[in-house]
Amino acid sequence: METPNLNYVNELSGDNVQFKTKILSILKKELPVEVENYEKYMQGLDFFNAAQSVHKLKHKISILGLEKSYYIAVDYEHNLNNDSVALKNDFETILKAMQEFVIKL
């Protein structure tokens, strides 16, 4: 399992501390909402909207430097669009790792 990191955020921010703070604050705000939406749709077996949530989460996955996980998310989104939950556990493990990382920021 890959470890989330801030390489992209650091590269993006350079020495602009204000911008880095802004990006991290958006990450802390948006990630829980996107995860919550995903979980809500999964509980309701609404796979179409769950796939939309996974799509949104792909950006956060990339931002946190999880390159291999991004491809798991791509495949999982595709599966959900075909009413399959294959890769659900793998994807939710990624989400858990991201949430644990972001909460410590």
Added chain:
Amino acid sequence: MNCIIVDDEEMARAIIAQFVTKSTDIECIGEFCSAIDAIKFLNLNHVDLIFLDIHMPNFTGFDFIQTIKNPPHIILVTSDRDFAIEAFEYECIIDYLVKPITEPRFLKAVHKVLAIKTDEQQVNTAIQSEEKPDHFYVNIDRRLIKIDNNSVNVIEAKGDYIHIKTDTKNYIVHSAMKKIEDILPKDLFLKIHRSFIINVTKIIDIEDNSVLIAKDVIPISRSYKTELLKRINVL
């Protein structure tokens, strides 16, 4: 060149806005989390470029493009790599950025748009120069006064009026800036600020963000500076 950002994700908007802020070629005049709000803005404002997310709730980027009458140049921004072929079926789509965007890739896309805009402007300038007369008339106290294009130094917008400064005389005319901008030949005149149009041939010097014409120091907006520098012969 100005732009707007249309993306329902705040993170994506913040990243693009940061790249725009760092670039001297482009200025962001609006950020929208909904396509509908962006369409309302486009109906009232001139926009050169849109950074557009494809995946938005209820209204996709492609729906958005099909809704607007004369879409400006568009750079698609998406987490999907699968839409590239569909994207290039639209003439207005100049490039396709996959999130997370890097600065070099962002700049490459913007430069592509700038190159296309420069070509378009050159064609427009050529057409307009052929068609436009070398003078225009202004209505002052019920008299129509002829002003030669070559004699004009600067035109300044002042509320509902424009201030036309020539070599010999100044005129205050009740008119909108846009109206005079449309009748002046583009090869001779250039807008360098929201409130100023200058005769490019009358420039004495350019320093930082201002230009000296006759005795007037005219401010240059950041978004117009690149175009001005392209128009003058720099050694």
